Amino acid sequence: MLLDYHMHTRLTDGTKEPVDYARVATERGLNEICFTDHAPLGNRDTEWTLTLANLETYVGWVYEAQRQFPNLTIKLGLEVDFFSDRLDWIHELSGLYPWDYILGSVHFIGDWPVDRHADDWKDQNLDERWQKYFDLWQQAAHSKLFDSLAHPDLPKKFCFRPKVFDYRPALRAVQKGGCAIEVSTAGLRKPCREIYPAEEFLRLARQMEIPITFGSDAHIPEDTGADFDKAVALARRCGYDKLARFTQRRRDLVPLG
Ligand SMILES: [Zn+2]
Numbered sequence: 139m140l141l142d143y144h145m146h147t148r149l150t151d152g153t154k155e156p157v158d159y160a161r162v163a164t165e166r167g168l169n170e171i172c173f174t175d176h177a178p179l180g181n182r183d184t185e186w187t188l189t190l191a192n193l194e195t196y197v198g199w200v201y202e203a204q205r206q207f208p209n210l211t212i213k214l215g216l217e218v219d220f221f222s223d224r225l226d227w228i229h230e231l232s233g234l235y236p237w238d239y240i241l242g243s244v245h246f247i248g249d250w251p252v253d254r255h256a257d258d259w260k261d262q263n264l265d266e267r268w269q270k271y272f273d274l275w276q277q278a279a280h281s282k283l284f285d286s287l288a289h290p291d292l293p294k295k296f297c298f299r300p301k302v303f304d305y306r307p308a309l310r311a312v313q314k315g316g317c318a319i320e321v322s323t324a325g326l327r328k329p330c331r332e333i334y335p336a337e338e339f340l341r342l343a344r345q346m347e348i349p350i351t352f353g354s355d356a357h358i359p360e361d362t363g364a365d366f367d368k369a370v371a372l373a374r375r376c377g378y379d380k381l382a383r384f385t386q387r388r389r390d391l392v393p394l395g
């Protein structure tokens with residue numbers, strides 16, 4: 139089976155509406171999709187997140203897509219930024235609607251954006267930045283607030299990588315926290331031109347029996363399910379033969395591909 143568990147609408151930094159993504163998913167033969175628009179951050183408004191005021195519109199759009207595409211399974215989810223001082227907010231948000239899936243992500247180290255501009259990375263201590271990012275990622279895993287963690291090695295986006303990096307502490311946190319990790323084809327469309335996470339990372343995850351979800355991180359309908367053949371090939375090379383699927387936050391596993 140093929141499931142795309144990561145997509146955005148025009149209410150945030152995406153384009154179009156859930157029905158438009160559902161149409162492409164149907165054409166491409168996907169079995170299931172899950173919308174994961176950017177959740178409100180709680181204490182600050184941004185241009186790229188939902189607001190509390192339009193959260194209901196978002197949920198209504200997803201339900202409308204379910205009505206229009208009865209042969210495609212469409213799930214209701216959110217992508218939620220992890221901030222260690224906002225755990226109560228994330229908890230509250232999780233109770234507002236009957237979400238199927240909460241995808242956690244780290245886009246910020248404090249106020250410093252990890253994935254906005256390549257220039258932000260110039261003259262940075264790469265070992266230190268990567269360590270800080272994965273420290274937060276580890277905390278997100280430990281929090282048990284998330285079903286899966288998005289684009290695991292996002293700091294590689296602009297090709298600023300340390301020569302070596304030990305992913306094992308981060309993966310042990312995921313294993314202990316009991317969540318899944320995302321295999322994201324978005325990296326293929328970014329300067330790094332590589333799926334998130336790297337093969338080395340995914341092999342370790344497989345050894346630790348950490349489940350995976352698939353996501354295109356589509357911001358336009360045309361990217362729904364993009365490059366999933368490459369994601370399937372990578373996952374299989376690393377030893378995976380199943381994908382995680384979520385219904386009302388409960389996980390089960392389905393055959394991959
Ligand atoms: Zn993200």
Ligand SMILES: [Zn+2]
Binds near residue numbers: 145
């Ligand atoms: Zn996203």
